[in-house]
Amino acid sequence: MMANTAGEQMLSEITAMLYELVPTINVEQIKSQLSSIFSQYHVTRIEQHEVHPDLHEKIQLFLSSKKLEGLSQITLDSYKLDLKIFADKVKKKTDEITAADIRVFLAQFNHLKLSSISKKLSVLKSFFGWLASEEIIQRDPTAKLKPPKQEKRLPKALTIEELEMLREACKTTRQRAFIEVLYATGCRLSEVHALNRSDVNYQSLSCRVIGKGNKEREVYFSFKAMYHLRKYLMSRTDNEPALFITERKPYRRLSKRGIQREIAKIAANAGLEKRVSPHTLRHTFATLTLNNGAELAAVQALLGHEDPATTQIYAQLSNEKKREQHRKYLVQ
Known part of the structure; x- marks a missing residue:
């Protein structure tokens, strides 16, 4: 024994x-x-409160390196949280962590969506991949781990009719400005949230936004978007630099959650049964512009996607467009 x-x-x-x-x-x-x-092994129990100092040190090194690479604070905070949870559960020296340890860790989250588990694995792959590339550890324990297969779902874009229903359901100038700016620019929620009044170029109908990875790009307003944005800004009497602000004093930049709530309220007023978020309008921008003949590369640049494959998921022609293409190009 x-x-x-x-x-x-x-x-x-x-x-x-x-x-x-x-x-x-x-x-x-x-x-x-x-x-x-x-009996062939020596087993050592790790105390519940103990987090191996070596793992904590390596996490700090990784986060410092990613900060220097220009990752946004939001991404860094997300990495930090996921890696802290991992360190609290897997109490080992970094170079002793195995693929089995990571599988056991991820198995604890079987109540989460596959996309959430994939995100956790992605963070660990980034962490251990960086350690291996820097030769801090000899092997990457995540190298052979594959993310769980997810059901491929097309982004739920609005139809032209549903977009019009949203427009007509707006009850304030601010609500209409939200809809038009989010749809015309195809911006992410975080990008619109960070915009200031001074960022808008009225001559070129454009503005520059800071996207993922701290990368700057130019996005464009439609004439309709610019008209409703001007109308909203002219109705304001405050000196707050933010493009979108709270309706009540003290005026301040409207939070991302506040923008989400406002879009949901407009959708409810419109009687739309599907869930509508700021990202839905980004999907709508991509899908409708591609269906209308825009080049994939141009939409990729406008959305700020690094990988064309990310934009490709929007390039699903509607049934109407497919019928039209069939009639137009079929040799009779």
Whole structure:
């Protein structure tokens, strides 16, 4: 039998778990067989509160490096949170962490959506991949781990009719400005939230936004968007530099959550059953412009996508467009 107490405790816990799963097993026989295997190893119990200082140190190094690479504070905070949860659960020295440890860690989140588990794995891949590339560890334990297969769903864009319903449901100048700016520019919520009045170029009907990875790009307003944005700005009597502000004093930049709530309110007024968010309007911009004949590369640049494959998911022709293309190009 094993000499160390931690090994004895581990043996008892595993045997108890197996008995819960399969009550018909012979407990003594299983315990005896596992004992012979465990006797070849020295088992050390890690205290619950203990996080290995080496892992904590490596996480700090990684975050500092990513900050220098220009990652946004939002992304850095997200990385920090996911890696803290990982360090709290996997209490090992960094170079001793295995693919099995990571699988066990991710298995704890089976109540989450596959996309959320994929995100956690993506953060770990980024972390361990960086450590391996910097030669801080000899091997990357995430190298052979593949993200869970997700059901491919097309982004839910609005139809032209639904977009018009949203426009007509707006009850304030600010609401209409939201709809027109989000749709015409195809901006992300975070990009619109950060805009200031001084960012708008009225001559070129454009503005510059800071997207993912701290990358700047130019986006454009339609004449309709510019008309409603001007109308909203002219109705304001404050000196707040933000493009979109709260309706009540003290006036301040409207939060991202505030913008989301306002879009949801407009959708409810319009009687739309589908969930409508600022990102829905970004999807709508991409889908309708591609269906109207815009080049994929141009839409990719306007959306700020690095990978053309990300933009390609919007390039699903509507049934009407497919019929039109069939009639136009089929050789009779």
